[in-house]
Every structure is written in C-alpha cells, then in structure tokens.
Amino acid sequence: MDCSAGFKSRLLSWAGETMMEVFEKDEAEYWYALGVALRKAREVSGLKQRELVEKLGISRTVIANTETGRQRMSAYRLKQVCELFKIDPLKILDPPTPPPRRSATKILSEIDKAEEKLLELRAEKKSLGLGRLRKEVKS
Secondary structure: OOHHHHHHHHEEEEEHOOHHHHHHHHHHEEEEHHHHHHHHHHHOOOHHHHHHHHHHHHHHOHEEEEHHHOOOOOOHHHHHHHHOOOOOHHHOOOOOOOOOOOOOHHHHHHHHHHHHHHHHHHHHHHOOOHHHHHHHOOO
C-alpha cells in the first residue's frame, strides 16, 4: 500500500526527520536503544522495576527483557509508560544510540590480545632477570 506524499510530509513534520534515521537502524539495536531509554526514564522517575510492575500490571520479566532489548513493548504499553513517566512518546521512540554492545567474539578476541600481551611482558621480565632481582631485594 502506497502512502500519499501529503501523508508522508505530515508524518515527517509530526515525528521529525530523526525518526526516519531510527527506522533505518538495525532493528535489534533499535529495540536495545529503546529499552535503555525506558530504563533511564524509569530510573529518573525514581521507580524500581517492581513498582512499575504494580502500576502497569505486567511481570517483572517483561520489564527486564524490554529494558535490555530482548523483548518488544506494544504501542499500548509504551503509551502507558509514557503517561506514567509524563514524557513525550517521541522522546522514547527516538532514543539516543547507546554504546554498542560487545559481542562474545569481540570479548574473546580482547582476552586473547590481553593474554598475548601478558606473555610478552613475562618474557621481557624473564629476559631482564627481574624475577631474580625481586627475590634478592626481598631477602
């Protein structure tokens, strides 16, 4: 179904140009960013997850999963949250991009590099005789 140019321009004027950038983001990263924004809004309001559970009538797991981007929030639920926090839904729908999550592969790669550096330092320490020097100083 094709949108008319008038509808598109009204939508853009309502939502702002940055909304288009949001839709272009990787979907998983968008839901992660949205979750981070929801968590920050909750924290700023001073609510704990369990208090939000009581106010919205949903499980703590749903809130935790939504805040980490593992679960999507319906438009209805998002409207409830925005009303509860007294925030503009557009501010939540266009969240700032949080720092990227590091993948397990990247973390393992960083560990490998750190281990290589440690081995290099140990070899340098051994070649300089620092181990013997430290023992002599202690005794």
